[in-house]
Amino acid sequence: MKGMLFTELFELIKKKFGENLLDDVIDDSKLANDGAYTAIGSYEFDELVRILVSLSKHTNIQIPDLLELYGEYLFDKLIKILPQFNTSTDILDFIEKVETHIHVEVRKLYPTAELPSFDIIYKDDSTLEFFYVSSRKLHYLAKGLLLGASKYFNEPISIDMNEDNERVLFKIKRI
Numbered sequence: 001m002k003g004m005l006f007t008e009l010f011e012l013i014k015k016k017f018g019e020n021l022l023d024d025v026i027d028d029s030k031l032a033n034d035g036a037y038t039a040i041g042s043y044e045f046d047e048l049v050r051i052l053v054s055l056s057k058h059t060n061i062q063i064p065d066l067l068e069l070y071g072e073y074l075f076d077k078l079i080k081i082l083p084q085f086n087t088s089t090d091i092l093d094f095i096e097k098v099e100t101h102i103h104v105e106v107r108k109l110y111p112t113a114e115l116p117s118f119d120i121i122y123k124d125d126s127t128l129e130f131f132y133v134s135s136r137k138l139h140y141l142a143k144g145l146l147l148g149a150s151k152y153f154n155e156p157i158s159i160d161m162n163e164d165n166e167r168v169l170f171k172i173k174r175i
């Protein structure tokens, strides 16, 4: 995983739960480099999992809820770090382009990026349906990112998620 995912998660933990809790989470997670990440480095996905498990233990918040919170926070950061990747003004158009444009550009910039795929199966003026496919099973992070995008575009949406073996069906509707 890209280092920026770790550095931004630490920022969020510090802001929301305080520096002491962040120190405890880092200690408990037994990280290879004691939690010293650089935004441009790449690190094991397993370290992110350990941080989330420890954060969940310290805050009593379930991991899916933590991932959603984190995704919503992360969206604004990603769009600020890489603003040139956004070519949309409409939320459904934007979501469709995450697969066809944004993550494609991310991969050019960071060839080792670990990205999900979104297989779009239906789209009309008010609805978008796609399968989230990723071995990392970060669909609650995806949900948080979608909520962050909805706020960013000021376009409210409903998000319906259905797990289907190795994939998750997302149904997005304008509301």
Ligand code: HEM
Pocket: 001, 002, 003, 005, 078, 079, 082, 083, 085, 095, 098, 102, 103, 106, 112, 113, 114, 115, 116, 134, 135, 136, 137, 138, 139, 141, 142, 143, 145, 146, 149
């Ligand atoms: C609603 C919009 C978006 C969704 C739903 C989304 C979804 C995701 C998810 C779920 C991951 C984690 C990897 C996985 O699941 O396998 C990811 C990784 C990532 N995404 Fe997106 N994304 C969105 C928008 C963006 C934008 C706007 C950018 C940049 C401008 C971006 C850049 C990245 C980067 C850099 C990673 C990390 C890759 C790595 O750590 O190796 N994403 N995205």
